[in-house]
Amino acid sequence: MSLPFDRQEYLSRQESVFSKLPRSSLAIIPTNDPKIRSNDVSYPFRANSYMLYLCGWEEDEGTLLATNSSGKWVTTLFVPDRDTTKEIWEGIRIGVDGAKSWPVDHTDSLLSLDSCIKELLSDGSRVFTIPGVSSSLDILLDENTEAEDLRAYIDPIRRVKSANEIQYMQEAASIASSAHEKAMRNTRPDMGEWEIQSLVEGHFMSSQSQWSFPSIVGGGDNATVLHYKNNDQVIRSGDLVLVDAGCEVSGYASDITRTWPVNGKFSQPQREIYELVLRAELAGIEACQPGMPWVSMHEAVCETIAEGLIELGVLNCTLEDALGRVEGKPGVFEGQIRNFFMHGTGHFLGLDVHDVGGGRQGDPNSSFLLEPGMVLTIEPGLYFGSWRNDISIPERYAGIGIRIEDDVLVTEQGPLVLSSSCPKMLDEIEQVVGKGIHD
Numbered sequence: 001m002s003l004p005f006d007r008q009e010y011l012s013r014q015e016s017v018f019s020k021l022p023r024s025s026l027a028i029i030p031t032n033d034p035k036i037r038s039n040d041v042s043y044p045f046r047a048n049s050y051m052l053y054l055c056g057w058e059e060d061e062g063t064l065l066a067t068n069s070s071g072k073w074v075t076t077l078f079v080p081d082r083d084t085t086k087e088i089w090e091g092i093r094i095g096v097d098g099a100k101s102w103p104v105d106h107t108d109s110l111l112s113l114d115s116c117i118k119e120l121l122s123d124g125s126r127v128f129t130i131p132g133v134s135s136s137l138d139i140l141l142d143e144n145t146e147a148e149d150l151r152a153y154i155d156p157i158r159r160v161k162s163a164n165e166i167q168y169m170q171e172a173a174s175i176a177s178s179a180h181e182k183a184m185r186n187t188r189p190d191m192g193e194w195e196i197q198s199l200v201e202g203h204f205m206s207s208q209s210q211w212s213f214p215s216i217v218g219g220g221d222n223a224t225v226l227h228y229k230n231n232d233q234v235i236r237s238g239d240l241v242l243v244d245a246g247c248e249v250s251g252y253a254s255d256i257t258r259t260w261p262v263n264g265k266f267s268q269p270q271r272e273i274y275e276l277v278l279r280a281e282l283a284g285i286e287a288c289q290p291g292m293p294w295v296s297m298h299e300a301v302c303e304t305i306a307e308g309l310i311e312l313g314v315l316n317c318t319l320e321d322a323l324g325r326v327e328g329k330p331g332v333f334e335g336q337i338r339n340f341f342m343h344g345t346g347h348f349l350g351l352d353v354h355d356v357g358g359g360r361q362g363d364p365n366s367s368f369l370l371e372p373g374m375v376l377t378i379e380p381g382l383y384f385g386s387w388r389n390d391i392s393i394p395e396r397y398a399g400i401g402i403r404i405e406d407d408v409l410v411t412e413q414g415p416l417v418l419s420s421s422c423p424k425m426l427d428e429i430e431q432v433v434g435k436g437i438h439d
């Protein structure tokens, strides 16, 4: 089997991380624990992203250990032993010998991991690990030492993608763009949300990909529930459908949202809100410039939405009241726009769909600047749930939920939209919806 990256790329990632740790320390990177769904059926296994990042080990057990006792970092990958009885049922394992072709210095049996860790701990080395991933490792470390969080050293490195990583992310964005377009082309009134889901996810599967998070397919009011997941309602003519779905290529995620009218024609009120969300999204993308603060996209989006909601008469207040800036907290807005746009503008994207290294816009701890190689989503939305009884929802827009989300790479020349092949403009969408497949 071949790994997504060559040996050198993994080794240079390891070097970037480990060279920042104190000498005479120990780093332990576990993979996820397998999870039982019920009785003897497990959830499909997905390796931990830190493990994939540092050495590409995908099997459902394994731990990477890095030690530095003589001034040089040495890595050992502990993996399950070959076991014919288990392999008859579950497939051939890579095993200790097979794992030697992974980008590590040594391999060893997982059975010797605990005693090896205990021995290394006995000299009082500082220990770094990813907490909350493997419960048995957490217990072992808790009993023997005070482990420190390795994520602080890896996350800033994972934040900036290499050319090879960007290639996989472009592929994931292209597959998800086609999946959305395919679903648009085959949408008709009175379709079930699940049927649209099957068009999107069927395309992922036929492209040898899989979802990077459970797909959201919400018709009408269901689009106003941010993490709607039932996908079990029929969508009537006159309603919009919101589809938030993405896939993975070699572990790298895409995450795209489009909203379209199931009968192929936006009503006037739907058009008004769609145009505003689109304007905000384009302003957010434009703000993805190298050297700009992480909060700049959220600022641009919120300002556009506040102005637009005032223009449409949804808000009857000053721009400042609509935004409700919080002194000393750039990128934090608590004004009336939050009744209708209640989430962040986006997040980093990578091996995790909500990738590490950022935090949400408005988080005062996220004060870094954008750099070429960062990939993030821009995803403003407006939600007028007719079921909301805590705020007043304008009659004209009741039942409308619209979000538009693209995957954006920051380059020296400015933003590059990886999901640009997915229809987004109003007339493009009206031309595509319900028109059948043209691959």
Ligand SMILES: [Mn+2]
Residues within 6 Å of the ligand: 255, 347, 377, 379, 405
């Ligand atoms: Mn997203």
